[in-house]
Amino acid sequence: MTQITPTVPKLYLLTNDDEFELLYQKLEAALATGLIALLQVRRKQVLALPDGKSRLYEEASKIVDLARAYNIAVVINDDIELASTLGVGVHLGQQDGNINDAKRQLAPNQVIGRTCHGNVELVKEAKDDGASYAAMGAIFASTTKPNADIISRQNLIEGCQQDIPICVIGGLTAENISELADIPIALVAVVGDIMDLPVEKIAERCYQWQQAFSKWKTPAV
Structure with missing residues (x-):
């Protein structure tokens, strides 16, 4: 079996659909811990509003400025044009844009993520x-996507053998992440386990994630 260099995952935070003022406070609390490696702006409810595109631009601009103050990379969900305008990266679903288009429009140092579900062939693709990472999931059912297909452990292991950083997503908590502690994943995407908490609990939860990662084992898959 292929030996993979041991890695400790990094925390990848996604925005939720809170009112913007509350969302901003939560993001500030999380980013100030220094434990967030990557931030995704995903505001589907805002985007669905009649003036959604302009509102998303305004919100994303403020979020990007906040993240830059903490030197944290940002990706925009499914919108290459907005990512290019803001000078940040992008995360693309399978039906939401082409990686080559993103590479043409974004700066060379920007992150480009790709949703691959549980499909190892999509990870290879x-x-x-040239994606920066491939996202695999759902690992568990989540409040964000309660009906998502749960991927098999074997598929996740095979995905991690494809020589591209793997991001896991879907129902992950600082407690259940230990079930993946022998798999060399690069990023752990979290929404509800952090963002559904009140502002005053956010930092503490980020530190609990750090403690979970500190127990990571040496993987060999």
Whole structure:
């Protein structure tokens, strides 16, 4: 079996659909811990409003400025044009844009993520296309996507053998992440386990994630 260099995952935070003022306070609390490696702006409810595109631009601009103050990379969900305008990266679903288009429009140092579900062939394709990481999930059912298909452990292990950083997503908590502690994942995407908490609990939860990662084992898959 292929030996993979041991890695400790990094925390990848996604925004939720809170009112913007509350969202901003939560993001500030999380980013100030220094434990967030990557931030995704995903505001589907805002985008669905009649003036959604302009509102998203305004919100994303403020979020990007906040993240830059903490030197944290940002990706925009499914919108290459907005990512290009703001000078940040992008995360693309399978039907939400082409990696080559993103590479043409974004600066070379920007992150480009790709949703690959539980499909190892899609992970290989993401790697061949030059994505920065491939996202696999759902690992568990979540409040965000309660009906998402749960991927098998074997598929996740095979995805981690494809020589591209793997991001896991879906129902992950600082407690259940230990079930993946022998798999060399690069990023752990979290929404509800952090963002559904009140502002005053956010930092503490980020530190609990750090403690969970400190127990990571040496993977060999």
